[in-house]
Amino acid sequence: MRNISSVLGRLAKSISVSLVLLFAVTLTSHAQDVKEGAALFKANCTACHKIDKKLTGPALAGMSERHSEEWLITWIRNSKAMVDAGDPTAVALFDEYNKLLMPAFTQFSDDQIKNIIAYVKDEEAKLAQAAAAPAGGAAGGGASSDANTFMLVGMAALLLLAIGVIVVLNRVTRTLEKVIANNQAAIEAAQARNEEHEGGDKVKFAQKFLKNKKLVGFTALLLVALLAVLGWQGMWNIGVHQGYKPVQPIKFSHQIHAGVNQIECQYCHGGAFKSKNASIPSANVCMNCHNTITAADHYNGETSPEILKLYRAVDFDPDTRTYGDNPRPIEWVRIHNLPDFAYFNHSQHVVVAGVECQTCHGPIETMEEVYQYSPLTMKWCVDCHKETEVNADNKYYDQLIEAHEKLKKGEKMTAAMIGGLECGKCHY
């Protein structure tokens, strides 16, 4: 029954939608050019508007029902004039969207604006059809409530079945207990026989195994070799975290952000160019894009659960696009743990030496989940320092050469003249 009703519902929905679409297309196609509208829309409107979702400006789906065509044309051409003139609808819209003015598009002709409206209508119809097609919309809603009653009935049935099973099992145990009490002697005899038999089997297997000297030798050799290799690897890797890939609180993919999106490393990890640490970006940097990007295409129109974690961390309300005052930091797990007794400075390597991030961190732009690529051992540091040629095009070396020239000439040089008064030399 459920199936038939949902199929009928789906059928009715898709027929009505295609009728609407047909109507819309026939209505608009003879006068307006959807294609030109699409081009104009993409060039001028998408920075602030989406068809199905509120962005900086309202969602445009249904705008032709909300406003007349003349009103829309006047609004798009010069919304400021309308607000200034005190048109009640215009003023209400202006107030609702934080008093942000929509730029005037005085360069558009009436026909061009009509083309844009036609394009929006066309997209609207396409969206409605897409929603109806995969058993979504009203049919989906009906099915889910049906599913709920089905679940409830099923649970009740399971409960009854469970009670029945308990009662039956109870009776069976009672009968079995009676049988055992009646045949005590016979059971003991049987148990004794069984034990003897099993014991014999094990002993026989062990004897056979021990007799085969080659097999014993092989097994022993295998065990020794395995233990030796594992031990060797284990001992060498004490305190070395190469390959360490902890589970992070948000499934952030560097492959998507650094690889496909081509966002520069410095955009998020600016600290690497300015300081000792390659800072973890604060969540406001994530929000620069994710105030808009929700990955809803892959989650049936809902915000991705991973991006929702970000919204929770910065206390962002995507419906009103405002921030609350209860942020909770994201507790990322640190991957690269240099011991406290070793000093490392990112900016010295990245800015002065010009080392690429990938030289030490590996192919980050292909890592879906980041792991420690390099061993970060002292030998690893020293090997690189032995091979790397110094970039001599640096004012620091000019000073050094100057100091040496002075010394050669026999001039007096004090510790203060070569940086001996810097605070950090003593108070680090």
Add this chain to the structure above:
Amino acid sequence: MKENMLVMNKKNFLGTVCVAVVLTAVVTACGDGTTRSRGWEFSRNMYDPIAYNPDQPNDNFKNKQTAQLPPSGTNPIGFERFEYANTMEDYERAGAELQNPLAVTKENLAEGEHLFLVNCAVCHGKEGKGDGSITKDRSVTDSRGTRQLENFPPPPSYARSTGANSSRGGAMADLSAGKIYHTIYYGLNTMGSHASQLNPEERWKVVMYVQELQKK
């Protein structure tokens, strides 16, 4: 006969050793080299800092964080306050009053270009035409399969040749230095504030480069 037996045994023995070694090599080479564990550590206390790292949890504070916000109203040494609010009036005021304090030099422009490419070009495009990499169609293939990624709405172009308008009135190519600085500081529409990523000097360098792009 006896010698033959010994040779046979020797061969067998060598074979057994070979098989054992190969098996060991195969078993220990399993895995992709990554692990969820940090493995064994020796004298952990030499690795942990005595002072707190900025990203460490800290029980001494109410919110359990080491990185605390500075008290409101305090200024770090050398900090320049931006005395304009995030309103339309102050946007216009900043546009009228503020001038770029940096001289237009080759070095400043080069720095501005680098900062623009790093911080702005992802959306605004390398030439500021609103065609950055994340505004274009692109797809990713990973453990969840191949899928299309969402496009970021493209911002309007700065270039005079394209004649795009700002959502706050006027042509993008006519935006004054102060207005551009105000937008970098507070963000606008779908653009977020970039004040935490760029210090005042860097912002002015970016402004300088954007004003070069406006001429195109």
